[in-house]
Amino acid sequence: MELLQLKYFQTAARMQHFTKAADYLHISQPALSKMIASLEAELGTKLFDREPKRIRLNHHGALFLHQVDIALKAIEDGKLQLQDLVGAAGPYIALDVRVSSHLLPDLLADFRKECPHAEFHLLQHSESYTGITKFDLCLSDAVSLPQGTASVSLLKEDIYVAVPTTHHLANRGHIGIRELKDESFIMLPRGKSLRETTDAFCRLAGFTPKIRYESDDPATVRGLIRAGQGVAFFPSITWGGSNGSEVVLLRLEENWCNRSIALSWPQDRYITHTAVQFRDFVVSYFARLGRSHG
Numbered sequence: 555m556e557l558l559q560l561k562y563f564q565t566a567a568r569m570q571h572f573t574k575a576a577d578y579l580h581i582s583q584p585a586l587s588k589m590i591a592s593l594e595a596e597l598g599t600k601l602f603d604r605e606p607k608r609i610r611l612n613h614h615g616a617l618f619l620h621q622v623d624i625a626l627k628a629i630e631d632g633k634l635q636l637q638d639l640v641g642a643a644g645p646y647i648a649l650d651v652r653v654s655s656h657l658l659p660d661l662l663a664d665f666r667k668e669c670p671h672a673e674f675h676l677l678q679h680s681e682s683y684t685g686i687t688k689f690d691l692c693l694s695d696a697v698s699l700p701q702g703t704a705s706v707s708l709l710k711e712d713i714y715v716a717v718p719t720t721h722h723l724a725n726r727g728h729i730g731i732r733e734l735k736d737e738s739f740i741m742l743p744r745g746k747s748l749r750e751t752t753d754a755f756c757r758l759a760g761f762t763p764k765i766r767y768e769s770d771d772p773a774t775v776r777g778l779i780r781a782g783q784g785v786a787f788f789p790s791i792t793w794g795g796s797n798g799s800e801v802v803l804l805r806l807e808e809n810w811c812n813r814s815i816a817l818s819w820p821q822d823r824y825i826t827h828t829a830v831q832f833r834d835f836v837v838s839y840f841a842r843l844g845r846s847h848g
């Protein structure tokens with residue numbers, strides 16, 4: 555049994571399609587099929603149920619895949635740990651960013667002052683062929699933490715509502731969320747954690763928001779508000795930034811209108827010294843940020 559066989563089996567098992575797996579691996583489909591058949595012969599059992607246009611991992615295959623995943627991960631982690639010990643692991647940090655924030659550029663720039671050799675691969679909900687996002691660290695809403703991770707809470711922030719200065723509520727300072735039931739909203743797309751949170755706010759207040767625009771770009775949301783195209787829920791710290799003189803942030807009276815930001819990392823994977831250094835830096839950075847907004 556060869557390591558290459560196991561890697562090829564893992565890919566085919568995840569994609570459940572020999573042709574797609576072969577394309578991903580940059581080999582021919584017959585070569586992949588032959589290697590899988592050889593592995594099955596060595597194991598003495600079929601790993602896949604063959605169908606006319608696809609393959610399906612069977613029970614034996616699923617059991618074997620679980621152990622292959624463990625073995626290949628252990629080998630990968632061992633290699634990375636040794637490289638890290640001798641200074642050959644590289645300065646790369648894969649950072650999965652699941653919360654939009656104007657803070658990110660300053661956060662990264664400040665860290666590189668402390669660690670100039672650091673290089674970042676920024677992921678935006680990016681998934682590998684296995685369907686599992688491969689990251690060293692992940693910034694996310696605390697209610698939607700990635701599976702299989704340890705995490706630390708970084709920040710709890712209030713959610714405001716942003717309105718144009720010409721809006722009839724602009725001079726109020728604070729309002730009850732039910733007062734927004736007839737407003738036109740600019741919202742994040744469905745599936746975003748902040749969208750799920752703010753939809754829940756509205757349900758608790760007894761209404762469904764009327765959505766005029768959907769955008770996951772804070773700058774676009776600000777621009778639409780300034781143009782008088784609607785109102786939007788606005789995280790007070792991570793989206794705060796410069797709103798300009800044409801946007802007013804109103805505090806919501808309900809004490810449950812807030813969210814928490816968390817930092818996560820894989821529980822069962824080795825992460826490099828550089829990634830650990832950045833993790834500690836992020837925790838300290840957000841702690842200072844929280845104190846300054848306290």
